[in-house]
Amino acid sequence: MKVLLVFLLGLISMVKLGAQNTIVLNGVVVETTQKGGIEPIAGAIVHWIGNKQAVSTDSNGVFHIPIDAKSNQLVVQALGFKNDTITVNGGNYLKVLMISKRNFADAVISYERKSSEVSFIDPWKTTIMNEKELFKAACCNLSESFETNPSVDVAYSDAITGSKQIQMLGLAGQYTQMSVEQMPGIRGIATNFGLNYIPGTWVNSIQVSKGMGSVVNGFESISGQINVELHKPVVKEKVYLNGYVSQGGRYETNLVLAFQPTKMFSHALFLHGSTYSLRMDQNKDGYLDNPLGEQANVLYRMFIDNKTGLIFHASVQYVKDKKIGGQVNFQEHMQDTATNTVYGTQIDAERLSGFMKLGYVFPRFKYRSIGFQANASNQKYDNYFGNNLYKGEQTSYYANLIYQDIIGSTNHRIRAGFSNQTDIVNEKLFNKQAYVFNRNEQVSGAFTEYTYSYLAIFTLVAGARLDYHNYFDWKFIPRLHLRYAPLATTVFRAVAGKGWRTSNVISENMGTLISTRTWNFTNAFLPKTAYGFSPEEAWNFGINVNHEFKLNYQKGSFGIDYYYTVFDKQVVVDRDANAQQVQFYQLNGASYSRSLQVQLDYQPIRRFDVRFAYRWLDVKTQYNQALLAVPLIAQNRWFVNLSYTTKSKWNFDLTANWVGQKRIPFTQSNPEPLRLNNQSDPFTLVNAQVSKSFKKRIDLYVGCENIFNFQQPNAILDGANPFGNYFDASMTWGPVFGRMFYGGFRWKV
Amino acid sequence: MKIFQKILILALCILFTQSAQAQKNKTEKVTFKVFGNCPQCQSRITDACDLKGVKSAEWDVDTKMMTLIYNPNKITVDKVQDAIAASGHDTETKKAPDEVYSKLPDCCLYREKPNTHHD
Numbered sequence: 001m002k003v004l005l006v007f008l009l010g011l012i013s014m015v016k017l018g019a020q021n022t023i024v025l026n027g028v029v030v031e032t033t034q035k036g037g038i039e040p041i042a043g044a045i046v047h048w049i050g051n052k053q054a055v056s057t058d059s060n061g062v063f064h065i066p067i068d069a070k071s072n073q074l075v076v077q078a079l080g081f082k083n084d085t086i087t088v089n090g091g092n093y094l095k096v097l098m099i100s101k102r103n104f105a106d107a108v109i110s111y112e113r114k115s116s117e118v119s120f121i122d123p124w125k126t127t128i129m130n131e132k133e134l135f136k137a138a139c140c141n142l143s144e145s146f147e148t149n150p151s152v153d154v155a156y157s158d159a160i161t162g163s164k165q166i167q168m169l170g171l172a173g174q175y176t177q178m179s180v181e182q183m184p185g186i187r188g189i190a191t192n193f194g195l196n197y198i199p200g201t202w203v204n205s206i207q208v209s210k211g212m213g214s215v216v217n218g219f220e221s222i223s224g225q226i227n228v229e230l231h232k233p234v235v236k237e238k239v240y241l242n243g244y245v246s247q248g249g250r251y252e253t254n255l256v257l258a259f260q261p262t263k264m265f266s267h268a269l270f271l272h273g274s275t276y277s278l279r280m281d282q283n284k285d286g287y288l289d290n291p292l293g294e295q296a297n298v299l300y301r302m303f304i305d306n307k308t309g310l311i312f313h314a315s316v317q318y319v320k321d322k323k324i325g326g327q328v329n330f331q332e333h334m335q336d337t338a339t340n341t342v343y344g345t346q347i348d349a350e351r352l353s354g355f356m357k358l359g360y361v362f363p364r365f366k367y368r369s370i371g372f373q374a375n376a377s378n379q380k381y382d383n384y385f386g387n388n389l390y391k392g393e394q395t396s397y398y399a400n401l402i403y404q405d406i407i408g409s410t411n412h413r414i415r416a417g418f419s420n421q422t423d424i425v426n427e428k429l430f431n432k433q434a435y436v437f438n439r440n441e442q443v444s445g446a447f448t449e450y451t452y453s454y455l456a457i458f459t460l461v462a463g464a465r466l467d468y469h470n471y472f473d474w475k476f477i478p479r480l481h482l483r484y485a486p487l488a489t490t491v492f493r494a495v496a497g498k499g500w501r502t503s504n505v506i507s508e509n510m511g512t513l514i515s516t517r518t519w520n521f522t523n524a525f526l527p528k529t530a531y532g533f534s535p536e537e538a539w540n541f542g543i544n545v546n547h548e549f550k551l552n553y554q555k556g557s558f559g560i561d562y563y564y565t566v567f568d569k570q571v572v573v574d575r576d577a578n579a580q581q582v583q584f585y586q587l588n589g590a591s592y593s594r595s596l597q598v599q600l601d602y603q604p605i606r607r608f609d610v611r612f613a614y615r616w617l618d619v620k621t622q623y624n625q626a627l628l629a630v631p632l633i634a635q636n637r638w639f640v641n642l643s644y645t646t647k648s649k650w651n652f653d654l655t656a657n658w659v660g661q662k663r664i665p666f667t668q669s670n671p672e673p674l675r676l677n678n679q680s681d682p683f684t685l686v687n688a689q690v691s692k693s694f695k696k697r698i699d700l701y702v703g704c705e706n707i708f709n710f711q712q713p714n715a716i717l718d719g720a721n722p723f724g725n726y727f728d729a730s731m732t733w734g735p736v737f738g739r740m741f742y743g744g745f746r747w748k749v
Numbered sequence: 750m751k752i753f754q755k756i757l758i759l760a761l762c763i764l765f766t767q768s769a770q771a772q773k774n775k776t777e778k779v780t781f782k783v784f785g786n787c788p789q790c791q792s793r794i795t796d797a798c799d800l801k802g803v804k805s806a807e808w809d810v811d812t813k814m815m816t817l818i819y820n821p822n823k824i825t826v827d828k829v830q831d832a833i834a835a836s837g838h839d840t841e842t843k844k845a846p847d848e849v850y851s852k853l854p855d856c857c858l859y860r861e862k863p864n865t866h867h868d
Contacts, residue, residue, distance in 0.1 A: 553805040
C-alpha cells in the first residue's frame with residue numbers, strides 16, 4: 001500500500017513591512033512515507049479560493065504565495081492526493097496539519113471490508129463493530145451483541161431471569177461506561193438489565209475501548225467504555241424491518257422508519273416488540289430456562305442541520321419490559337410471600353428517557369466549536385424474586401457543555417467544559433427485613449483535555465477533571481493517553497488514569513436476590529452515603545500494540561494488550577464468608593485486575609476471515625478472610641471466529657469460545673449433597689449462522705446457538721426447596737439454555 | 750508466566766513471517782486506469798476483480814489507478830478489464846455496457862459527473 005496520509009505543513013511567516021500585497025505566505029507541502037518519515041511533494045499547486053493566480057511547490061515542497069485580501073481559504077492540489085482547502089488565519093507562525101480526505105475514504109472502505117477493526121488514528125484503542133459484525137450473531141439486544149468480540153466477556157447473572165451481563169478486563173459490567181451516542185446511557189439502577197433495552201437491529205455501530213476514556217465523557221469509566229450509535233435518519237434506507245423467531249419461543253419484530261423531508265431536517269421512528277411465550281425447561285430442573293414476558297420499545301429521533309454550523313439532535317425513548325420466571329408451573333397471580341408454595345420472579349421495568357445535543361461550529365474556524373448535551377431519564381423497577389422484593393426508581397439529569405479550540409495551530413487542541421449529573425434514587429428492598437434507601441446525588445464539575453499531535457506519528461492526550469459531589473466532596477481525576485506510530489502499520493498506545501463511581505449495590509447484585517441468602521450491610525443507613533459506602537475509586541494502566549501486515553497479498557492485523565486496574569476504594573461483595581449470606585463491606589486491602597489479550601485477524605483466502613484471540617485474567621480481591629480470586633470469572637478464554645462469504649452473498653459464520661475454570665463461591669458448609677465444587681468445569685460454546693442476502697435488500701438468516709448443547713449442571717442449588725436455607729440460583733457460570741435454533745429476516749427499502 | 754512466553758513467540762512469528770514472504774511466485778503487477786467516483790465504486794471495482802488468478806486488486810479513488818497483482822498463467826489483464834467493464838466501469842481500453850452503467854447509483858455516474866463524491 002502506498003502512503004495513506006498526506007500532511008501539509010503550512011509555515012506562515014508574516015512580513016511586517018510593506019503594503020498588504022507584499023505579505024507572503026510561506027509553506028511546505030509534504031507526505032509521510034511508510035517508515036513515518038516526511039517527504040516533500042514537488043509540483044503541488046497552491047491557490048486562494050476565488051483567485052486564479054496559483055503557485056507551485058519547488059523540489060523541497062516549499063511555496064510562497066502572496067496573501068489575498070479577499071480570501072483566507074487556501075486550496076492545495078497535488079497529483080495522487082485529494083485536493084484540500086485550509087483556512088489560514090493571521091498569526092506570525094502557523095502550522096497547519098491536514099489529513100487528506102483520501103485517507104477517510106480509505107477508512108470507509110476498510111470498514112466495508114472488515115466488519116470489526118481497531119482504529120489506527122485514535123489515541124485510545126477502539127474496536128469498531130459495524131452492522132456487518134453485529135449480523136454475525138443474530139443478536140436480539142445489546143447484551144447479546146458482543147459474542148464475536150473477544151474483549152468483552154458475557155456473564156450470566158443468574159439461572160432464572162435469562163439476563164446476560166458484560167465484563168471487561170474481568171470486571172463486572174458496572175465498571176464499563178456505557179454510552180449511547182456519546183451520552184450517559186445505561187447506568188445507575190439500570191446497569192444490570194439496561195442492555196436489554198437497546199434492540200440489536202437499532203444499532204448502527206458499537207465502539208468498544210478498554211481502559212480509561214476521555215474526561216470529557218465523565219468520571220465513571222474504570223475498565224473501559226462502550227458507545228452505541230443508533231441508525232441515523234440520513235441514510236438511504238427509509239424502511240428497515242426485522243423479524244426473529246427462536247426455538248426458545250422468542251419472537252421479535254423491529255421496524256425503523258426514516259424520513260428526510262428537507263435537507264436540513266430528518267427524523268426517524270424506531271419500534272420494537274418482543275415476546276417470550278414458551279414454557280421451556282430443557283434441563284428438567286423444574287425451573288423455566290428463560291422467563292416469559294414481553295417488551296415494547298419506542299424511540300423517536302430528529303436531526304436539524306442548517307448547514308451554517310448549527311446542528312441539533314434530539315431523541316425520546318420509552319421502554320416497558322416485563323419478565324416472569326421461576327418454577328415451571330408458576331403463574332403471575334401466585335406471587336404471595338406468605339404461603340411459600342411456588343417460586344416465582346418478576347422484573348417489571350419502565351423507562352422514559354430523552355436527550356438533546358446542540359452544536360455550533362464556527363463557519364470561519366472549523367476547529368472551533370461549542371457543544372451542549374443534555375439528557376434526562378426515569379427508570380422504574382418493580383421486581384420480586386421469591387420472598388425478596390425490590391422496588392426502585394431513579395431520575396437522572398445530565399448536562400455537559402464542551403468548548404473545543406486550538407492553541408496556535410491544530411497540533412495543539414483543547415477541549416474544556418462543565419458538566420452536571422443529578423441522580424435521585426429511591427429504593428425499597430425486602431430481604432428478611434425491610435430497607436429503604438433514598439439518595440440525591442449532585443455532581444458538578446469542570447474538565448479540560450489537551451491533545452498534542454505530531455503528524456500521524458505521535459499523539460498525547462492529557463485530561464483532568466475536578467468534580468464536586470454533594471455527599472463526597474471534591475474528586476480530582478487525571479488521565480493520560482499516548483499514541484506512537486513509528487510505522488504506518490504499527491501503533492503503540494499507553495493509557496493511565498483514574499475513575500470513580502457510586503456503587504449501586506442492590507441493582508448490581510440483583511442476581512444474588514435469587515437465592516435465600518441474607519443480605520448483610522455494614523452500615524446501611526449511614527447518612528450522605530450510598531448504602532453506607534463512599535464511591536469506588538480505581539486506577540487503570542494499560543499498554544497495547546497493534547500491527548497490520550500483509551501476508552500472501554492478504555491483509556491481517558495482530559494486537560496485544562495488557563491492562564492493570566487497581567482499586568483504592570471498592571464495595572466488596574462477599575459470598576464466600578457464609579454460604580447463607582452475602583456480605584457487603586468496604587475494601588480493606590488489595591483489589592486488582594490484570595488482563596492480557598492477544599488477537600490475530602487474517603484473511604487467508606479472499607472473503608474468508610479468521611479471528612483468533614486468547615484472553616488471560618487475574619482478578620483478585622482482599623476479602624475479610626483472605627485474598628481470593630473474584631468468583632465466576634474465567635482465567636482463560638480462547639476465541640475463534642470464522643467467517644466466509646461467497647460471491648453470491650452467502651455468509652457462513654462460526655464462533656467458538658472455550659471458557660476456562662471459574663471459582664465458585666464457598667458452599668462446603670452446606671449439607672453434603674448441597675455442596676458445589678470449588679471450580680467450575682471448562683466449557684466450549686459454539687454458535688453458527690448461515691445467511692443469504694438478496695439484492696442487498698433482503699437478508700435471511702438461520703443459526704444455532706450452543707451447538708454442542710452445553711448446559712451448566714446444577715445451575716440451581718437446592719431447587720427442590722426454593723424457600724429453604726440453601727436455595728441459590730445466582731452461582732451461574734455457564735449457559736442455562738442448551739442448543740437453540742433461530743431464524744429471521746431483515747428487509748431494507 | 751508460561752503463557753506470556755508462548756504469546757511472545759507467537760507475536761515474533763507473526764512479525765517475522767512478513768519479511769519472509771518477499772516476492773516469490775510467478776506474479777506480475779500492472780497498473781491501469783479505471784473510471785469511477787466514490788468508495789462505492791471502489792468496492793464494486795475491486796469486487797469485480799475477485800477472479801481466479803488475481804492476487805490483489807486495489808483501486809485508488811483519487812488517481813483512478815488500479816494496481817493489479819495476478820498470476821499470468823491463470824488469467825490475463827484483458828480478462829480482468831472485461832470483468833471490470835461488465836460491472837459498469839470503463840477502463841482505458843474497455844467500455845462498460847450502457848445498460849449496466851445506467852443502473853449505477855447516482856453518485857457513481859462518473860461519465861456525467863466525475864468526482865462528485867467528496868465525503
